[in-house]
Amino acid sequence: MQPTKRLKWEPAALMVLVLGLGLWIAFGPGSKPQFPIPAGSLTQQVQVGETRGVLEARVPVTGEPTVRLWIKDGPSDPRAMSVAEAEGLLGKAKINDLLNSRRNWVFTLLHITSYTSLAWIGIGLVGQLAFSGRMVLQWLTSEKHRRSVVTESFWWFSLFGGVTLFTYFIWRQDPVAIMGQASGIVIYVRNIRLLRKHARRARRDALIEAASTDVGGSV
Numbered sequence: 001m002q003p004t005k006r007l008k009w010e011p012a013a014l015m016v017l018v019l020g021l022g023l024w025i026a027f028g029p030g031s032k033p034q035f036p037i038p039a040g041s042l043t044q045q046v047q048v049g050e051t052r053g054v055l056e057a058r059v060p061v062t063g064e065p066t067v068r069l070w071i072k073d074g075p076s077d078p079r080a081m082s083v084a085e086a087e088g089l090l091g092k093a094k095i096n097d098l099l100n101s102r103r104n105w106v107f108t109l110l111h112i113t114s115y116t117s118l119a120w121i122g123i124g125l126v127g128q129l130a131f132s133g134r135m136v137l138q139w140l141t142s143e144k145h146r147r148s149v150v151t152e153s154f155w156w157f158s159l160f161g162g163v164t165l166f167t168y169f170i171w172r173q174d175p176v177a178i179m180g181q182a183s184g185i186v187i188y189v190r191n192i193r194l195l196r197k198h199a200r201r202a203r204r205d206a207l208i209e210a211a212s213t214d215v216g217g218s219v
Helices: 010-027 083-090 092-099 105-110 115-145 152-172 175-218
Strands: 042-048 051-058 066-071
Touching: 042 066, 042 092, 051 092, 066 083, 083 092, 105 115, 115 152, 152 175
Parallel strands: none
Antiparallel strands: 042 051, 051 066
């Protein structure tokens, strides 16, 4: 009786480790500039040119809110602006988003301001899950056969994930990611086409061989 092949846990553990490292680098304490913003203030991440910063609003119990713009290498105590001044500098929509940011912690966490943006985040997440799922599928299939195996489903997962992420990155206006996914989509389609062409050729050869065998057997 052939012994049951054990699925190795080390690659899965390494995947989790790499994922954790990436999340720590992207969202850990060192990922954002630190400013002495009082607790309870409304904040929103902003980018001025190539400089990242934080837009802060202090909303008193009575009186008008004040807005400060904190940027890296900027003033250590930026001047407080009225809402009207801030709207003139950054636009009314940006200030409204800041003052209403307390309404939804999910929006604050994802740095978005509407349910439309949340839907786009969902599209990107689905695409990334499909894109990552293809590698998990390929890994499980290869572990089962104890050799590297790339199935047709791998390319279908790649195509679905690539098209979805391509759409998402267009919305994000990320030219580097758009370029990467555009070339990948063409490669995935080409591989699926080649696999289908090979399958048709194999079926045709099998039919020819079966027909020749029948003819030879009847003689």
